[in-house]
Amino acid sequence: MTATIERGSATAPVNSPKKAPARKRPGGFLGSSNGKKVVMAVTGAVMVLFLVAHMLGNLKIFFGRDSFNEYAHALRTLLEPIAPYRTLLTILEIVLVVSVVMHMWAAISLSRRASHARPVKYVAKKSQANGYATHIMRFGGATILLFVIWHLLDLTFGVVNPEGFNSTPADRMVSGFDASRWWVTLIYAVAVVMVGLHLRHGIWSAFQTLGWANRNRYRALRVTAAAVSVVLVVGFLAPPLAITFGVIK
Amino acid sequence: MNLTLKVWRQSGPSDAGRMVTYRVEDVSPDMSFLEMLDVLNERLILEGDDPIAFDHDCREGICGMCGMVINGVAHGEQRATTTCQLHMRHFEDDATITIEPWRAAPFPVVKDLVVDRSAFDRIIQAGGFVSVPAGSAPDAHSIPVRKEDADAAFDAATCIGCGACVAACPNGSASLFTAAKITHLSLVPQGQPERLSRAKAMVDQMDAEGFGGCTNTGECTAVCPKGIPLDAIAQMNSDYLKANSK
Numbered sequence A: 001m002t003a004t005i006e007r008g009s010a011t012a013p014v015n016s017p018k019k020a021p022a023r024k025r026p027g028g029f030l031g032s033s034n035g036k037k038v039v040m041a042v043t044g045a046v047m048v049l050f051l052v053a054h055m056l057g058n059l060k061i062f063f064g065r066d067s068f069n070e071y072a073h074a075l076r077t078l079l080e081p082i083a084p085y086r087t088l089l090t091i092l093e094i095v096l097v098v099s100v101v102m103h104m105w106a107a108i109s110l111s112r113r114a115s116h117a118r119p120v121k122y123v124a125k126k127s128q129a130n131g132y133a134t135h136i137m138r139f140g141g142a143t144i145l146l147f148v149i150w151h152l153l154d155l156t157f158g159v160v161n162p163e164g165f166n167s168t169p170a171d172r173m174v175s176g177f178d179a180s181r182w183w184v185t186l187i188y189a190v191a192v193v194m195v196g197l198h199l200r201h202g203i204w205s206a207f208q209t210l211g212w213a214n215r216n217r218y219r220a221l222r223v224t225a226a227a228v229s230v231v232l233v234v235g236f237l238a239p240p241l242a243i244t245f246g247v248i249k
Numbered sequence B: 001m002n003l004t005l006k007v008w009r010q011s012g013p014s015d016a017g018r019m020v021t022y023r024v025e026d027v028s029p030d031m032s033f034l035e036m037l038d039v040l041n042e043r044l045i046l047e048g049d050d051p052i053a054f055d056h057d058c059r060e061g062i063c064g065m066c067g068m069v070i071n072g073v074a075h076g077e078q079r080a081t082t083t084c085q086l087h088m089r090h091f092e093d094d095a096t097i098t099i100e101p102w103r104a105a106p107f108p109v110v111k112d113l114v115v116d117r118s119a120f121d122r123i124i125q126a127g128g129f130v131s132v133p134a135g136s137a138p139d140a141h142s143i144p145v146r147k148e149d150a151d152a153a154f155d156a157a158t159c160i161g162c163g164a165c166v167a168a169c170p171n172g173s174a175s176l177f178t179a180a181k182i183t184h185l186s187l188v189p190q191g192q193p194e195r196l197s198r199a200k201a202m203v204d205q206m207d208a209e210g211f212g213g214c215t216n217t218g219e220c221t222a223v224c225p226k227g228i229p230l231d232a233i234a235q236m237n238s239d240y241l242k243a244n245s246k
Helices: A033-063 A065-077 A087-117 A137-156 A169-176 A179-209 A218-244 B033-046 B118-127 B147-157 B164-168 B175-186 B195-208 B219-223 B231-244
Strands: B003-009 B018-024 B096-100 B109-111
Touching: A033 A065, A033 A087, A033 A169, A033 A179, A033 A218, A033 B195, A033 B231, A065 A169, A087 A137, A137 A169, A137 A179, A169 A218, A179 A218, A179 B231, B018 B033, B118 B175, B118 B195, B147 B175, B147 B231, B164 B175, B164 B219, B175 B195, B175 B219, B175 B231, B195 B231
Parallel strands: B003 B096
Antiparallel strands: B003 B018
16 A cells, blocks of 8 residues: 655754743842742741630630730730830731732732643543642632632721721620621631641641651641641630620620 | 544644554554654554654663653653653553653753753762772772762662653752752762752752752652662752752
């Protein structure tokens, strides 16, 4: 059989080897993907420590409104009279805001890098590892940001709270989660579970990023991440649910 | 076995590419995945069509040349297996199989399923070596190495540079490859003098090539035909951090 075959060129012309990297990026540690990951890990750790303290503070509501208000007041008078009113709290707030901003900056920068790295998507793609928590980190982060904005407007500034700003923290909390505002409790529940999922991957991931993980520690790290996440979710959900269901009045 | 294949066809780097459906009949379950494609290609040639271009060399699972995303999984769903060692008995009769190239900007498609993986070569060139006259193989135990270190270094050194880690990573990151190459030298005495400068140079080259960052999803190690463990990446992170804090 003799057939004339039009095969095209056996190999298509290949681009000559790149002399210089195609994408120029800001140099230095913070310009590198690894450096940005370290930023995510360190700022994430700051936020986890904050969450633990925040959760413990919230649980004061179970000891009564006065106990909760005293705790809120104590936060503002820490280090007094050595330092003026609200000194330490303001410092902590600045550290926290800087952490949030840097965490977001690194996350956005890394996701942009990731989308540039895969311009053509797969027709079929099947995940082979880990679970749900790993794959919703970016979506989860954005959700948590929206929630934090709502949360500050609600319980910190009182803008969307029935008690308004000129009220005690405990009043804002108890009125805010009143059974008539069940949908607020629902928003909080969804958001807190999202935080839990975020930390489920985030906590062990931070250890990996900082180079402190190895094959003998993975199990312990994952169990710790899951345990911290569960404790935080339960601790954060207890007060709003207790108020909505009338346990705390 | 009779199969329906949906294969990515792309005539060259500048072509947009598209999925094309082929029917392959009388496939033996004992054929490897590449042999199945050979059968299809023979038919395509006889029909005067352009055969599907794919990379392959040793067909023994040790060279790292072959590799394609099969049904959404790099090298197919069989764990710790290169495409050439994947056999058709793992597929159902009358199955539909999608076949795509590694998809990453630093791995431009040359043709069909063939991608240009020179980016990996440039990462190695940036620091994946030891600058000492190595000579012939040294006598065993002339340089003492802890058993655990030797094992971990060997695990990392089994990397064949196929690129499945990049293909599987949702971020298109080359972290597992780069980490394997860094780890296999950073755990043995010969690699110590350049340990930190190596990590820095290779990670920076990885970034310069346009690979994404690692988010510790573990997709890479799950598809790695050599099962390179995820802690290689922790080793790389540790070395990179030390290199930058000096």
